[in-house]
Amino acid sequence: xxxxSQSPRYKVAKRGQDVALxxxxxxxxxxxxxxxxxxxxxxxFLTYFQNEAQLDKSGLPSDRFFAERPExxxxxxxxxxxxxxxxxxxxxxxxxxxxxxRRIGTQYFGPGTRLTVL
Amino acid sequence: AQSVTxxxxxxxxxxxxxxxxxxxxSSSYSPSLFWYVQHPNKxxxxxxxxxxxxxxxxxxxxxxxxxxKSETSFHLTKPSxxxxxxxxxxxxxxGGAGGTSYGKLTFGQGTILTVHP
Numbered sequence: 001x002x003x004x005s006q007s008p009r010y011k012v013a014k015r016g017q018d019v020a021l022x023x024x025x026x027x028x029x030x031x032x033x034x035x036x037x038x039x040x041x042x043x044x045f046l047t048y049f050q051n052e053a054q055l056d057k058s059g060l061p062s063d064r065f066f067a068e069r070p071e072x073x074x075x076x077x078x079x080x081x082x083x084x085x086x087x088x089x090x091x092x093x094x095x096x097x098x099x100x101x102r103r104i105g106t107q108y109f110g111p112g113t114r115l116t117v118l
Numbered sequence: 119a120q121s122v123t124x125x126x127x128x129x130x131x132x133x134x135x136x137x138x139x140x141x142x143x144s145s146s147y148s149p150s151l152f153w154y155v156q157h158p159n160k161x162x163x164x165x166x167x168x169x170x171x172x173x174x175x176x177x178x179x180x181x182x183x184x185x186x187k188s189e190t191s192f193h194l195t196k197p198s199x200x201x202x203x204x205x206x207x208x209x210x211x212x213g214g215a216g217g218t219s220y221g222k223l224t225f226g227q228g229t230i231l232t233v234h235p
Contacts, residue, residue: 004161031221042208042225043162056222091162095221107223109154109162 004110006092012116013082021077021113025094032075033107034067035091043091049075082117089114120145120211124226132234137181137196139229141209144190151192152210152223153183162208168192179203204233 005024013019025032031050035043036059045059051072060067064083069075079086089112095105125140143149153165166177173185179202183194192209209226 033222035223035225040228042228043223044225045222048222093162093223105221106164106167107221108164111159111161 004092004094004108006090006110006113008113009111010114010116012118014118015083016081018078018080019082019115021079021090021115023075023077023092023094023110025073025075025092026108027073029094029096029108030072031095031105031107032069033093033095034075034077035093036061037089037091037112039088046077046090079115082115084117087115087117120147120149120224122209122211122224122226124207124209124229126229127227128230128232130232130234131199133201134198137194137199137203137231139194139207139209139231141192141194141226142190143192143209143211145211150212150221151183151185152212153177153181153192153194154208154210154225155205156208156228157205165194165207199231199233201233201235204231206230 007022033048034046036046037043047060047067048056049069052069064080066078091112092110093107095107121144123142131137151168154162155165156162165181166175168175168185176182181196183192185192206228208228210223212221212223
């Protein structure tokens with residue numbers, strides 16, 4: 001596609017429900033990132049994939065958060081037993097790798113999924 | 119570790135006057151620096167990026183930023199504001215070689231730019 005797409009755009013969940021958020025990166029982009037943006041804050045890093053390998057998950061706030069990218073393309077962020085503090089916009093970004101030994105590629109962001117936990 | 123501080127949470131200007139959004143960074147390595155803009159209900163859009171080439175970086179829509187290593191600053195400027203510039207702006211740092219080279223981004227808290235007619 002022309003850009004990064006995410007679905008659903010809006011999700012309302014009752015506390016305790018599980019949710020799954022989908023990201024379709026730009027075709028051919030090796031790197032995929034998830035960020036969480038709380039209201040009034042800047043986005044914060046959650047996790048990073050290179051192809052299907054999850055190389056960094058240091059930003060995931062708890063073991064209720066799980067991300068996968070099984071075929072190195074589409075990624076899913078799953079949140080189990082949602083809590084009110086999980087309410088945020090979840091952003092996905094993809095990039096192609098930078099030149100070897102030099103700078104990383106530009107990250108292109110999707111529109112985000114706004115999750116509201118009641 | 120790396121971090122970004124945006125010195126103003128809100129900036130208000132009149133249409134046609136200059137824009138200055140201030141950003142200071144901290145990084146243990148030679149950083150890559152970015153400015154992203156976020157319009158309401160839209161995704162983040164890259165305005166410009168610095169990656170150790172020219173210190174004065176020109177971006178889209180007439181914006182530019184100057185990397186000043188001695189001041190650890192990367193302020194965003196535009197000579198003349200337009201109503202369509204009203205949005206939230208994020209200064210962003212990414213680790214370079216020797217750091218987190220894959221491109222993990224660290225965002226500032228954001229500056230909301232208001233443009234008055």
